[in-house]
Amino acid sequence: MIELTRAGADDAPALARIHLAARAAAGDAFPPAVHPDEDYLPHLLADVLPHAEVRLARLDGETAGFLVLEGDLLADLYVAPPAQGRGVGTALLGHAKRLRPSGLRLWVFVSNAPARAFYALHGFVVAGRTDGDNDEGAPDLLLRWPAPS
Template identity: 45%
Template sequence: MIRPCRPADLETVLDIWLEASSGAHDFVARSFWEARLDDMRNLYLPAAQTWVHERDGTVVGFVSLVDDILAAIFVAPTEQGCGIGSALLEHAKRQRERLSLTVYAANEASIAFYLRHGFQVAGEQLDDHTGHSELAMIWQPQAPVAGGAGSLSS
């Protein structure tokens, strides 16, 4: 079940973020992520709209949007590969007409995930915080093609 994040979910969301970030970004020291926990708690999450994926009363993933930016999507490492990330991403798509994000270029699994879900690479840049290359990606629904399949016009 996907629902809005509640204040009582905060510590679980932070734990998921730290563990998933550390695992997905093994090219960045864990201490980097640990040093950003307070910013996540006090700056980033309060500025975002966040939804959690709850299963059997336990939060197992979350997605955060800031305007049209997919600011965060993380699934507990023990729950990855079960469709939770896909469900959260589809939920985010229903909230916005367009989404953009950045992802580390070295995070091949996440890039493949976003490409499978219709995102396209829009550019590349360096992350100011880590110095690692990251890709800018965008998603927007395809407009129907006039006169396409199923059209009654000849």
Template identity: 40%
Template sequence: MCQAEPVLRRAAAPDARAVADLWLRSFAAALPAVRRPRTDDEVRAYFRDVVIPARETWVADVGGEIAGLLVLTENQLSQLYLEPRWRGRGLGDRFVALAKQRRPAGLELWTFQVNGPARRFYERHGFLAAEHTDGSGNEEHEPDIRYVWRPESQAESAQ
């Protein structure tokens, strides 16, 4: 049986529960040692009441199932999470390409220092580490890194 190709589309209100549940599974798989300051129900409410209605939220839809999510704010890639079984299959690459297309002037993002796979992924996509923190500024109290991506033409003209 051939699995459908993921379709990237904007998230809508009916997606909120599936998106939040994907976030919960992905966070647990990728960051098992990182303390999560919110309960599952609080995470679901946040996606339902804040993320989906107020942020530019994209999902990867595979035959009606959500395989990944991307959330963009002004100039920030604030969320990129994949269903664990979809990692390593090019879906994250597609989301980053979409984020760069939607924010052509540049992007910033934060990731935890312990998340080596995410750090390598973003560095492979041209993001540069701009700031390291001790974690005192985030809810998880986990050391993190701010990454920045600027398009080549902008970076060259700045030199």
């Protein structure tokens, strides 16, 4: 069973573990991180949790994934590698759609084919692209849901 709750500061270490494990497991789908791994937890505590909507997914009682919403921007959606393919990402994304029925946007790296396929399956369409106008300097795509008319 997947349970979704609002994340708080006490959840930050679990969120950081999920983020780092998911990026590591994705291999070349992500460009190299710009910041050291040990900077992610302080970033969550200082910059993300106090200012964004963060939802946590638990699968059978275990922390399994999270999302970060900043207005209509789905800033992050990560699922722990052992929980991938078990509906956690779909549950989180469905929750984000219910929270933002007027629409969502997100950025995904061109190199992240699994994420691009996941979002396409859930109705997101390409609405823009860059050649690397981001911290990582890697090409990315702006995706939107629902599709612009």
